[in-house]
Amino acid sequence: MSINPDEIIKQCTEVIERIISDDSVPKNIRRSADEIRTILLKEEDSQSIRAALSIRILDDISTDQNLPLHTRTLIWNLAGQLETIPVSD
Numbered sequence: 001m002s003i004n005p006d007e008i009i010k011q012c013t014e015v016i017e018r019i020i021s022d023d024s025v026p027k028n029i030r031r032s033a034d035e036i037r038t039i040l041l042k043e044e045d046s047q048s049i050r051a052a053l054s055i056r057i058l059d060d061i062s063t064d065q066n067l068p069l070h071t072r073t074l075i076w077n078l079a080g081q082l083e084t085i086p087v088s089d
Contacts, residue, residue, distance in 0.1 A: 005047040005085045012054070012078050013040050019071060026066045032057055051082040058082075 019025055019033040036054045039045075045053075058079045062072060 003084055003086065008081055008085055009040050009047060009050065012081055013037060015074055015078055019074060022071065024068055025071050029061050029064060029067055029071065032061045046088045047085050048087045051085040055079050055082050
């Protein structure tokens, strides 16, 4: 089974949308999630670059003390999914 990076990015974008629309998530986290959404939708960059930039932001926000536990779990899952995107040559 081959990995389809476009499908991974699409699924991750949908989860990011849920985080952005969740009022229980602090504004700074939603702002970072919006930044991730912008990065993931920026098709000028390669999929691996978009994934790497998004993972960096996800890693930063996953340590926020105000992050609800259910959102932290979503963020860890997102990072794991994005890590499956292969690096392009």
